[in-house]
Amino acid sequence: MPGAQEEDQTAHEGHSERKILQTEVSAVRTEEAPFHAGEVCVGALRRIYDRRGRGNAENAVKKAIAQLGDHEQKDPVSRAFVADSVLGVVVRWLTLHFVLVTLLTSVAQSEAAAGALSREGNGLSAADVGVLNGFQRPGEGKAYEGLTAEGRDFLVRALLLIYWDTFMPAHLRGCCGPKSRDGQAAFLDGRSAEDESRRALAEAIVDAQRQMCTDQLLAGQPLWVRSSLPEWLVSKWESEYGTETAEMVAMASCQRGTTTLRVNSLKTTREAFLASLRERNVNASPTKTSPYGVTLEARRPRGVSLRELGGWHSGDFELQDEGSQLIACACRQLDGPQAATSPLIIDLCAGRGGKTLALAAMYPSGRIYAYDTDHTRLDDIEWRLPRSHASSCVSVVRDGQQLAALKGKADIVLVDAPCSSLGALRRHPGLRWQLNQTETTLPALQTAILLGARDYVRPGGLLVYATCALSRHENDHVAAVMDRQSGFAPCPCPLLTSAINAGELCGEVGRSGHCTLFPSGGGGTDGFFVARWTREDTGVAEM
Ligand SMILES: C[S@@+](CC[C@H](N)C(=O)[O-])C[C@H]1O[C@@H](n2cnc3c(N)ncnc32)[C@H](O)[C@@H]1O
Structure with missing residues (x-):
């Protein structure tokens, strides 16, 4: 299904x-x-x-x-x-x-x-x-x-x-x-x-x-007429990110997104997958920053839909924007004497499992707990796991009480928080019809989930907060609350910060090293925000 x-x-x-x-x-x-x-x-x-x-x-x-x-x-x-x-x-x-x-x-x-x-x-x-x-x-x-x-x-x-x-x-x-x-x-x-x-x-x-x-x-x-977005949203982006970025983001949001796949390293390699695409005359190129991604050229031979690509049914790849792949990459644990060879990971807002599956491919010998309050979404993970050969390392958790036993033990906790999803407007054409200026409850929910997630992180472990929102209130402001918590220190993700600083990814690195990715034309990622903290301990160093 x-x-x-x-x-x-x-x-x-x-x-x-x-x-x-x-x-x-x-x-x-x-x-x-x-x-x-x-x-x-x-x-x-x-x-x-x-x-x-x-x-x-x-x-x-x-x-x-x-x-x-x-x-x-x-x-x-x-x-x-x-x-x-x-x-x-x-x-x-x-x-x-x-x-x-x-x-x-x-x-x-x-x-x-x-x-x-x-x-x-x-x-x-x-x-x-x-x-x-x-x-x-x-x-x-x-x-x-x-x-x-x-x-x-x-x-x-x-x-x-x-x-x-x-x-x-x-x-x-x-x-x-x-x-x-x-x-x-x-x-x-x-x-x-x-x-x-x-x-x-x-x-x-x-x-x-x-x-x-x-x-x-x-x-x-005006930009809101050209980008077909509500005037209040465009004004908000202009005041939060500046006119140049707002122009780029708004215009990119009415373009078609690229078709990007994540090659499932539990099944094949990116090189082998690219070779199999070439055999089908499908032009594709590796993503610049994610080591797992492949972007397909918009024009494909007649009759070659995604499901007809080799490996769809056997889970060789998943459809996943590069930015979403990079959130999983940002969960790579810190190196050092305490780095776990088989890390315990909690994906606290697992949804349909996009990041869960990516984490399973990164850590096949790890133990990943995928939790979400929405059980219908968890149903989707259940059928996706065997297709991706990831059943052995992922446990789907439907009762939050079961997570209590993991307090203070997780090497990595990911909070891929519920959000307004404005960074993914181009993937969801109908979303712009539901935009609601008066929606103000999300930051409080996001902050509550993030602060609750602290308890699960072991000393020296990593806490990652991510959204696909483009709103300082849902991103930087929530992260700033966490920045002020004692016992946790901001811990920028080197993969993202260096790619942004090198101009390989379109985004900004904030004061604490937290990263915002902006949708842009020409094959850029969707919009995302990623912030990381370590639970303070001794003897850890960045990989
Ligand atoms: C952005 S989506 C997650 C997407 C998912 N990680 C993926 O990669 O496919 C956010 C998820 O948070 C879940 N959620 C909302 N409130 C929650 C809560 N209090 N605790 C855990 N999950 C929650 C929603 O049901 C939704 O699936």
Whole structure:
């Protein structure tokens, strides 16, 4: 059974599939043919919109693909087209809406189309036009309140059209979607051509879009419009990390993430794995900092999905961002006389086991206790362990009381804390719809878990705190509380600090040596924060 993490990431794969050449398109559509894939996208976006982004956008894509006809389902272009369209609109919603408002304004001002917006029977009520022009923001509860069903239909069609024309990867744009003015107007109209008034509005908008250069239009806009993120979040990043970093992080957050794998050293070596990829004509390169990572080139040969790569079923690799791999690497224990050959490790927020499995590969003769308050996530570890050949060194702990016996004994304790996950926005397109400015409870929870974790660390042992948040409140401020605790000393991770200082990783090293990794373009990691402390003792030295 695949776990949710793989499911999500496999869906994301569909989003990032750029491999298909136009010549491979088996079904060449004409403007006259019913544009079924487009209608499927409209349905998926309507459902996502109606639920105000709640639920999983990747699952919505899977359902949408299941609605394609038999022929289209087998066609990788159609599947990639639907996945890219739906997720692309979800990610770019605010940017696309900004363009739509500009189009509506230009239609209202154009002499030729002056009447189109207000014409009786065009399917949009005056209230619809007002709401659309109001440019309210999704994710704030009252987004688009008052929009009629007609208005919602028009909205997602318009956003799709703008997305196809502006942001969709060229290889998909060129082979799917309506291209002619009439085809685009018919799609935007969405109803039978008998309704001339609505068609006139659709044509006016398509004409306006054809005359507009979206790049130029967006160039002067504020970062939150260009990155399609809430204004408060962009302002927060600007004040916490500076304008340059905020620009980089926000723009990287609307790009597709690289596909990075962690080679399971319990099963194979990175070199052997890379050789097996070469045999399948899959281009890949080793990650710069993680010794276990392999980044796949975006374009892969046709039909080579992750599950079809050799070794998926036998656990030779896991899909894992390099930053996430590096959190496990940051748990490498300190060298010295007290370094344990078979360390006792507690993964206190093990979730579905991403770091647990990486730790098991690093310490096959160790004893790892994986605990989480969410038992459904622990269920996923249970089935992942045997596939990764890691069952013998990992114990899944469901009752926190059982950890009591480990107090003061652990060589390494990892707190991969629950967090806002803003560093992984590009992996979870729907997440930006759920952002909540008023959420303030996380730092207290994170601090409580971290302070509780101290008790398990043996003298000379290592405590590691990590998040995939990009918020000083969840990262530096929580770590600062720990910095002030007696008996523990900050202990920077040499692998991370040297890679950041050398410019190999995009990030910053804080005053106590704690590290923040920033998402950046061009194959960078997701955003992460890592802080480490040793429980004070004598005779330990860094490896
Ligand atoms: C960032 S996720 C962990 C991801 C996981 N380490 C991985 O690599 O796949 C944070 C986890 O903390 C768990 N959690 C929340 N509150 C907790 C608590 N009080 N004690 C332990 N785990 C908790 C959540 O259920 C969630 O699975």
